[in-house]
Amino acid sequence: MASSAVHYLPQIEERPLQELLGAWRSAFPKMGVLVLLPEAEREAIPRMQQACAGLRVPVVGAVFPALVEGSAFRTQGAWLLRLDDMPHAALYPELPQQPTEIDAAMDAVAADLAPALEGDGDMTLFMVFDAMVPNVATLLDQLYLRLADRVHYMGANAGSESFQPMPCLFDGTRIVQRGMLAMLLPDHRGAVVEHGYGAPPQTLTATATEGNRIRQIDWRPAFEVYQEMARAQYGVEINRENFYQYAVHFPFGIVRANGTILVRIPVALDPDGSLFCVGEIPPNALLTLLAAPAVDSEQTIDTLLRGLTALAPPSGGNDLLLFYCAGRRLHLGIEAAESELRLFASRAQAGPIAGALSLGEIGGATQWDYPLFHNATLVASWWGKPSP
Amino acid sequence: MNREQRILAILYEMAMVIGGEVSVKPLLTKTLQRLLYYTSFPAGLVFLEAPGAEGAEMPQVRLDAAIGDYALGKRVGQTVAVPAALLRGEAELLEDAALLAPLSGKTRPYAACLRLPIDHHGVILLLAPAAPHTDLPLTSIFKPVMGSLARAILLCSHHEAYTSGIISERDVAWAGLRKVNRALRALTAGNEALVRVQTEEELLGEMCRTLTGIGGYRMAWVCYRVNDEAHSVRIMAQSGHDEGYLESVRFSWADDDLGQGPTGTALRTGAFQIVRDVKSDPRFAPWREGAVERGYYSVLALPLKDGAGEVFGAVTIDASEVDAFDQEEVGLMGDLVRDIAYGIGTLRDREERRRSEEELHEGLEDAIQAVAATVEMRDPYTAGHQRRVGQLAVAIATELRLAPERIHGLRLASIVHDVGKIGVPAEILSKPGRLNDIEFSMIKLHAKIGYEILKDVKFPWPIAQIVLQHHEHLDGSGYPNGLKGDEIMLEARILTVADVVEAIFAFRPYRAALGIDKAMDEIRSNRGRFYDPDVVDACLRVWTDRAFAFDHPA
Numbered sequence: 001m002a003s004s005a006v007h008y009l010p011q012i013e014e015r016p017l018q019e020l021l022g023a024w025r026s027a028f029p030k031m032g033v034l035v036l037l038p039e040a041e042r043e044a045i046p047r048m049q050q051a052c053a054g055l056r057v058p059v060v061g062a063v064f065p066a067l068v069e070g071s072a073f074r075t076q077g078a079w080l081l082r083l084d085d086m087p088h089a090a091l092y093p094e095l096p097q098q099p100t101e102i103d104a105a106m107d108a109v110a111a112d113l114a115p116a117l118e119g120d121g122d123m124t125l126f127m128v129f130d131a132m133v134p135n136v137a138t139l140l141d142q143l144y145l146r147l148a149d150r151v152h153y154m155g156a157n158a159g160s161e162s163f164q165p166m167p168c169l170f171d172g173t174r175i176v177q178r179g180m181l182a183m184l185l186p187d188h189r190g191a192v193v194e195h196g197y198g199a200p201p202q203t204l205t206a207t208a209t210e211g212n213r214i215r216q217i218d219w220r221p222a223f224e225v226y227q228e229m230a231r232a233q234y235g236v237e238i239n240r241e242n243f244y245q246y247a248v249h250f251p252f253g254i255v256r257a258n259g260t261i262l263v264r265i266p267v268a269l270d271p272d273g274s275l276f277c278v279g280e281i282p283p284n285a286l287l288t289l290l291a292a293p294a295v296d297s298e299q300t301i302d303t304l305l306r307g308l309t310a311l312a313p314p315s316g317g318n319d320l321l322l323f324y325c326a327g328r329r330l331h332l333g334i335e336a337a338e339s340e341l342r343l344f345a346s347r348a349q350a351g352p353i354a355g356a357l358s359l360g361e362i363g364g365a366t367q368w369d370y371p372l373f374h375n376a377t378l379v380a381s382w383w384g385k386p387s388p
Numbered sequence: 389m390n391r392e393q394r395i396l397a398i399l400y401e402m403a404m405v406i407g408g409e410v411s412v413k414p415l416l417t418k419t420l421q422r423l424l425y426y427t428s429f430p431a432g433l434v435f436l437e438a439p440g441a442e443g444a445e446m447p448q449v450r451l452d453a454a455i456g457d458y459a460l461g462k463r464v465g466q467t468v469a470v471p472a473a474l475l476r477g478e479a480e481l482l483e484d485a486a487l488l489a490p491l492s493g494k495t496r497p498y499a500a501c502l503r504l505p506i507d508h509h510g511v512i513l514l515l516a517p518a519a520p521h522t523d524l525p526l527t528s529i530f531k532p533v534m535g536s537l538a539r540a541i542l543l544c545s546h547h548e549a550y551t552s553g554i555i556s557e558r559d560v561a562w563a564g565l566r567k568v569n570r571a572l573r574a575l576t577a578g579n580e581a582l583v584r585v586q587t588e589e590e591l592l593g594e595m596c597r598t599l600t601g602i603g604g605y606r607m608a609w610v611c612y613r614v615n616d617e618a619h620s621v622r623i624m625a626q627s628g629h630d631e632g633y634l635e636s637v638r639f640s641w642a643d644d645d646l647g648q649g650p651t652g653t654a655l656r657t658g659a660f661q662i663v664r665d666v667k668s669d670p671r672f673a674p675w676r677e678g679a680v681e682r683g684y685y686s687v688l689a690l691p692l693k694d695g696a697g698e699v700f701g702a703v704t705i706d707a708s709e710v711d712a713f714d715q716e717e718v719g720l721m722g723d724l725v726r727d728i729a730y731g732i733g734t735l736r737d738r739e740e741r742r743r744s745e746e747e748l749h750e751g752l753e754d755a756i757q758a759v760a761a762t763v764e765m766r767d768p769y770t771a772g773h774q775r776r777v778g779q780l781a782v783a784i785a786t787e788l789r790l791a792p793e794r795i796h797g798l799r800l801a802s803i804v805h806d807v808g809k810i811g812v813p814a815e816i817l818s819k820p821g822r823l824n825d826i827e828f829s830m831i832k833l834h835a836k837i838g839y840e841i842l843k844d845v846k847f848p849w850p851i852a853q854i855v856l857q858h859h860e861h862l863d864g865s866g867y868p869n870g871l872k873g874d875e876i877m878l879e880a881r882i883l884t885v886a887d888v889v890e891a892i893f894a895f896r897p898y899r900a901a902l903g904i905d906k907a908m909d910e911i912r913s914n915r916g917r918f919y920d921p922d923v924v925d926a927c928l929r930v931w932t933d934r935a936f937a938f939d940h941p942a
Contacts (some may be wrong), residue, residue, distance in 0.1 A: 014586040122495070141421055148458035149430065149496050255394045257426040257529070282422075284405065286397035368496055368517050370424040370456065 005082040005384045006319045006354040008069050009306065012044040012078050017051050024082050025055055032086025034183070035061030035170075036079040036356045039160050044078065045170050053172055058086045059179055062128040063168040065161035065326045069353035073324075073334065079354045081321070081383060088116035089183040090289075091169055093176035095133050102135070102142055109182060110146040110248045116184050117150050124188035124381075127155030128181040131359035132165050134212045137280045139180070140362060144371055152190025153371035154381055156323040157278060157360030161266040163244070163267050189234040191321075191381035192307025193363035193374055195328065196300030197253070197263055198295045206252060206287035214252070214266070214275045217289065221273035226250060226266075233292055243269045248330040251376060252277065253288040263290065263376035265327040267359075278360045279373045295332060297340045303365070304380045305347055311367055312382055319383040320348060322355035329357060344378070354383065395529050398426050402533045412544045416453035419537055420512070424456060428525060429502060429514035431456030436510035436541065439473045445760075446490070457515070459493050475511050479504050479534075481528040483519055491515065504530050507538035570717070574603035575724045588735045589625070595728050596627035601707055606708040607681055609634060610692070612701040613641055613655050621655065624701065631682050637675050649675060650689035654702045660722060663687040664711045679706070686712045688726040694713050695733050701727070752847055753800065757842070760803045761811065767817060770806050773890055776800030776938045780927070781886040783936050787926040788882070797849025798879045805855050805883055808838030820899065832867045835859050850877065858883040861918035881920040885911055885927050888919075890938075904931065 024031055035048050042063045046074055052059035067074040068376075090112055117123065125147065129136050136157065144153070158168040167177040192248050206222070208215040217225040223238075228240040230246045238246050244267050253261035264287070266275040281287060322344070329337040345353055361379040364371050402422050403679050409415035420432040434453040448467040454460040460468070472486055480503050482488075488498040491513075500519035504512040512534075522591050581594040592610045599608035607628030610732055611621040619642035623634055640646045641655035648671050650661035663669045666679050672687070679687075684706035692701035703725050707713065713721070763771050781802045785795045809817055816827045823831065839856035857880030860866035866884075876884075892907040908928065915924040930936045 002762070049431075120495075144423075145455060148456050148461055149493065150458045158512050200600070255397050256428070257394075257398055257526060258393075258428045258520050258522050259524070260428075282401055282425075283408075285401045363426065364430075366518075366520075368430045369428050372425070 002318075004319055004352055005084065005343075006076055006321075006352050007069075007080045007082075008074075008352070008354065009080065010074075010077045012041060012047065014047070014051065017048075018055070020080065021051060021055050021057055024115050025057055028082065028084045030085045032058035032060070032089070032255075033084045034081040034083060035059060036067055036081070036354070037061060037063045038066045038077070038223045038356075039063055039166075040075045040077045041078060042166070042168070045175055048078070048169065049172055050090075054275060057171060058089070060089045060091070060169075060171045060183065062158035062170070062181060062356075063160075063166065064158050064356035064358060066357040068322050068341065068353065068357065070353050071338060071339065071345045073329070073357060079356070081319075081354055083183075084384075085186075087184050087186055088113065088294045089171070090179070091171050091174060091176055091177035091179060093169075093174075095135075095139065095179055097135055101209060102138065105144060106139065106142040109143065109180075110276055111148070113151075113182070113184060121187055122189045123151045124185040124190050125151040125153055125155075126183045126185050126188075127153070127362060128169060129155065129360070130168050130176075130178050130180075131157040131159035131163065131278055132178050133157075133180070135280055136278075136360060136362075139343055140371060149368070151184070152188065152367065153362055153364070154191035154379060155362035156356065156358035156379060157324060158356075159359050161326050161357070161359070163359075166303075178371070188382075189311040190367055190380050192304050192311065192361040193361055193365060193372075193377045193379050194300045194303040194307070195261075195263055195289060195325075195374065195377040196296040197251075197376055198296060206281065206285065206289075209281040209285060209287070212280045213270070213275045214277065214281060214287070215272075222275045223269060223273035226275065229289070229291055240269050245330060247275070248327045249292050251290050251293070251294075251327070251331075252281065253290045254282065254285055254360075255288060261288070261290070265325075265375045278375060282382075293331075295328070295336075297336070297343060300378060301340065301343045301347060304344065304378055307366060308348070308380055308382065319351045320353045320355075321381045322353050323358040323361055323379040324355060325361060325376045325378070326357045326359055328378075331376070340378070344380075371375050391524065395524060398529070399532060402426075402530075403536055406533070406536050406540045408548050409540065410544055412541060412548060413453070414637070415537075415540055419533075420453055420455045423504075423512065423514060425532070427514060427522070429456075429500075429516045430496075431498075431515040433457070433460060433462075433513045433515070434506075434510065435470070435475060435513075436506075438505075438511045439472060440476075443472065446470070447472055449475065452510070456766050457493065457496075458492075460491065474501060474503060474513060477505070479531065481519060481527055487579065488515065502526055504532050504534055506541065509538045509541045509734070546848065560751055570603050571836060574599050575720050575727075577602045579724075579727055582762065584734075585731075588732055588739075591728065591731055591735060592625035593627070595724075596625045597702070599703075601704075604783055605634035605705045607706040607713075608703065610701060610703050611651065611655075612692075613699060618642070619656075620649065621651070628706070628853065629682055633678055633682055633684075636678055639675070645674065650687045651702050651704045654689040654691045654704075655699055658691045658693065658697075658699045660691065660718060661687075661689045661715055662718065664713075667710075680704075683708045685710045687723060688713045688718060690722055692725060692729045694729065694734065707742065707774075749848065752845070754793035755845065756851070757802045759807050763804070763807055767809060767814065769896065770809055770817070773894065774803045774806055776894065777886045777890045778882065779804065780890060780930070780936065781882050782936070783930045784882050784886060784923060784926045785879075787930050787934070788878075788922065790878075794849075797847070797851065798854065798882060800847070800849060801851045801854035801858075801879060802883055802886065804842065804851070805838065805858050805887065806834060808834035808836065808857070810841075811837040832859070836868045850879070852875060854879045854883055858887060860884070862920060863917050876920075878920075878923075882923050885919050885923045889927060893938075 031091045095278045167175040214222045247266040252264040264277040268276040359373045361377045416434045435449045436452045439447045446469045482501045485499040492498045498515040500516045502514040577598040598609040609626040610624045613621045619640045641652045653744045654661045686707045690697045690706045839852045842852035860871040860876045864870045864872040889907040892902045895901040911924045
């Protein structure tokens with residue numbers, strides 16, 4: 001524990017929590033803490049806030065569908081990630097959707113961050129959005145317009161895997177929803193994102209999209225096409241209740257010129273037959289439907305590790321932060337997903353891997369890549385100061 | 389999904405993005421965003437005026453859009469030095485860190501650049517520390533997109549020029565309308581003040597307050613020309629942000645250095661003067677520092693002229709904006725100042741007339757007093773009687789709430805009401821005991837004689853009529869004309885009661901004073917018969933409730 005800046009508490013009990021925070025605070029008087037909680041432990045937020053307030057430790061955190069602990073998914077406990085010198089961190093609840101309001105809101109975020117951006121050295125803007133925010137890609141584009149190369153970009157979406165609204169972001173005193181937690185990680189070189197989804201042999205085209213809603217596929221109501229696909233592939237009848245479980249196998253792909261695909265997993269259904277994704281689809285985009293895409297886990301892990309090495313060659317014992325897409329886990333199944341985690345852990349040769357099951361991910365395939373909002377990916381990053 | 393399908397998907401989406409914009413700046417921003425999105429280059433620049441094939445190796449070119457590079461983003465709209473080799477030529481992927489060094493920042497050196505010429509409208513440069521991997525021919529797939537972008541830039545430029553023309557015209561019209569509205573409100577309020585005020589000082593003060601309070605100007609002030617050797621001026625009124633300005637500045641209306649400012653020139657020439665920009669107008673140099681300190685940036689001075697067209701003063705308006713006064717506003721302000729000058733003339737005429745009337749009244753009153761004095765010299769008892777009757781008549785009239793002007797007339801009539809007794813032999817007037825019919829008829833003549841004496845004097849009050857009627861009775865039993873009821877003037881009815889009360893109350897040469905009770909008995913017993921009941925009641929109240937007492941001894 002002494003050398004690691006991350007700690008997993010299997011049970012959220014007062015005494016171990018106090019002891020851990022107390023020990024950390026003795027060694028790092030200016031420390032703060034990032035807390036990752038699984039959905040099942042969301043009731044523990046006030047206890048976390050209270051414990052941190054008692055020790056005067058600044059805290060921010062988020063609730064995810066589950067946690068990643070090494071090579072396993074956990075629905076209990078909590079991750080505490082220490083920030084040796086608490087950096088700038090702020091909550092922005094109830095983010096807007098109208099263009100003029102978005103401009104004003106992102107201007108305010110950029111203005112808040114500006115004082116902390118002075119000086120040299122790499123910094124990463126680490127963002128956790130509530131998955132109920134429907135326009136994360138637009139907000140990210142707007143932040144990139146304002147901050148450009150002053151920071152690296154990484155992040156993940158928090159919330160409930162059932163996609164029910166839930167206050168899932170918190171700081172020392174508040175628990176908010178439909179917002180963003182923004183932190184500036186000093187001396188940090190960003191993250192690597194990869195999904196390894198194969199290009200599909202079969203293509204269909206989304207012919208009417210609007211924000212994060214897809215109305216038509218091949219000029220037919222989107223849900224009709226979905227039902228036919230599920231019937232043909234799995235022999236099941238798709239309905240509102242089982243929609244997400246099956247839709248993860250039929251994500252959309254936005255094709256990019258570098259041969260990669262930006263995945264969009266539909267997560268909800270509208271009475272008019274429209275499908276909702278986490279993250280926008282560019283207006284008028286020609287999308288491909290990735291029916292039961294093959295996933296190359298080896299390639300995914302290799303790409304992540306290459307990217308991590310490029311960010312900062314690890315010396316033994318460095319902590320890692322990993323977000324694993326909940327939709328990807330559903331598509332692969334828990335066994336295959338944990339197998340990917342094991343592969344990653346064994347090849348990373350790093351310290352503890354702390355993380356969470358996410359509902360959308362932010363980052364680039366390489367350092368300085370144009371930052372994008374993804375689904376179905378793994379986002380990996382070093383936690384703490386990189387090796388020189 | 390094969391290559392053609394992938395390219396088609398990208399081109400379709402980009403064409404839709406480009407086609408959806410109507411302004412150049414968002415068009416360039418969104419096009420760059422989509423290019424970065426699809427290619428993974430982290431930064432992109434647009435130069436719409438790329439240099440021709442010949443020229444400097446490192447030309448200065450204006451940067452029209454930048455995304456992903458904070459330092460270059462700060463320079464959008466400015467010129468930057470860019471190697472010509474990056475700007476000129478066909479679409480090309482350049483992997484040359486040295487060539488890109490002038491564009492590289494501290495933290496992220498560029499080693500790869502995708503040049504995309506926008507037909508004849510400049511060039512897009514996508515920049516990256518290393519060329520992103522792709523199996524697509526980036527140099528050729530965006531060619532149709534760049535063709536569409538070139539046409540879109542042209543269309544957006546035309547649209548913006550057209551729109552900005554409309555907006556500019558609209559803004560000019562709005563600004564003009566606002567100014568005219570401001571001037572109109574000041575004009576209206578100024579004209580209302582004209583009706584309301586009583587004096588010239590009030591009018592000038594009110595006008596300055598209107599100009600600053602309603603017109604919204606920073607300061608307004610009025611000065612008058614002093615016709616002395618120094619051609620000096622006198623400040624008459626001021627409103628707004630003066631902060632000691634008028635006390636500190638020196639100016640005149642002489643044709644010398646101190647007389648070349650807007651106010652001095654307006655006073656001297658009689659023409660309005662505008663200083664559109666206090667900071668740059670050389671005529672305003674002597675007063676510039678103090679004016680700018682107080683936020684006066686343009687000035688309008690308008691001459692005040694009398695009915696003969698002679699300049700007697702000026703109104704000066706200081707505005708907090710440069711070039712605040714356009715033609716229409718000056719026109720309206722000119723109307724206001726003309727109205728004010730007219731108002732000043734009217735007030736001066738009114739004041740003149742008031743003084744003349746006062747003098748005339750004083751003269752007439754002097755004449756009355758002279759008549760009264762004549763009576764007094766001949767008949768001291770009658771003179772004392774007239775003064776005491778006047779005192780009581782005024783008290784009754786006041787009790788009856790007559791207008792002050794009527795009361796004044798009644799008082800004058802009272803003090804000469806027996807002037808006609810000049811024509812009655814003195815021995816009859818002072819005869820003790822009862823008068824015979826002839827003597828009484830001679831006494832009765834005094835009302836008519838008094839009327840004859842006074843009737844040709846043009847008093848503003850009906851003095852002669854009051855005197856004529858002061859012995860008439862309501863029932864027609866009085867003299868000289870036996871008038872009844874309302875045929876008798878109210879003033880005369882009051883005078884009748886006051887006259888009889890004083891006559892009974894006071895001592896007479898031919899008998900002793902009978903006292904107030906007798907007097908009150910007389911008017912009470914003949915109330916409604918001889919005497920007006922309202923007048924009798926008022927007289928009784930004056931004696932009982934108001935404790936009336938004669939000033940002059942009987």
